[in-house]
Amino acid sequence: ETGVTQSPTHLIKTRGQQVTLRCSSQSGHNTVSWYQQALGQGPQFIFQYYREEENGRGNFPPRFSGLQFPNYSSELNVNALELDDSALYLCASNPTVGGGYTFGSGTRLTVV
Amino acid sequence: AQSVTQLGSHVSVSEGALVLLRCNYSSSVPPYLFWYVQYPNQGLQLLLKYTSAATLVKGINGFEAEFKKSETSFHLTKPSAHMSDAAEYFCAVTLNTNAGKSTFGDGTTLTVKP
DSSP, X not given: OOSOEEEOSEEEEOTTOOEEEEEEOOTTOOEEEEEEEOXXXXXXXXEEEETTXXXXXXXXXXXEEEEEOTTXXXXXXXXXOXXXXXXXXXXXXXXXXXXOOEEOOOEEEEEO | OEEEEEEOSEEEEETTSOEEEEEEEEESSOOEEEEEEEOTTOOEEEEEEEOSSOSEEEOGGGOEEEEETTTTEEEEEEXXXXXXXXXXXXXXXXXXXXXXXXXXXXXXXXXXXX
């Protein structure tokens, strides 16, 4: 299997709800990073997981959390959704922490 | 801490003309620098990267960039624009080899006129 697959592609949630976004990485990709890309801006680093452990976090509150699984899939969970959480969420994976990352096409989250 | 500034949120060129997209960085240590391209409704694709080797870096699709420490710049160029180059371009910086923790600029939208 090649590429990074994210699901769903689009999602609409109500303020205060919780959401789970999913990412399926290539086999052997032990590192996954999640980014938030607001409209008209560049991606902002949320956090990174390496071998199922968090390996660094950007300037995001604790209501943003993640999981990485042994089958190279991962999740981004966001609790207590706010309107400003509306964005494109990207995951990117790599076999190691160095080198080039492969990005998925993203999940477009709209909070109303 | 590191940061990236992309000068010009929109750049328009004619097909066949030179493409120049500007990126300036701020970093307390020698940086690793990247250029990515994003087409509508897609993720980011790596064009090229600077990792402290040669200062002139060649990437895919005919793009190249030159690292200039004295100017803290990493501008992206392509000698002759194609219609297919129309997209959004992002410059990114990281302080170490971990490109998964990059800081991105706000992007430059490139329009190519026929």
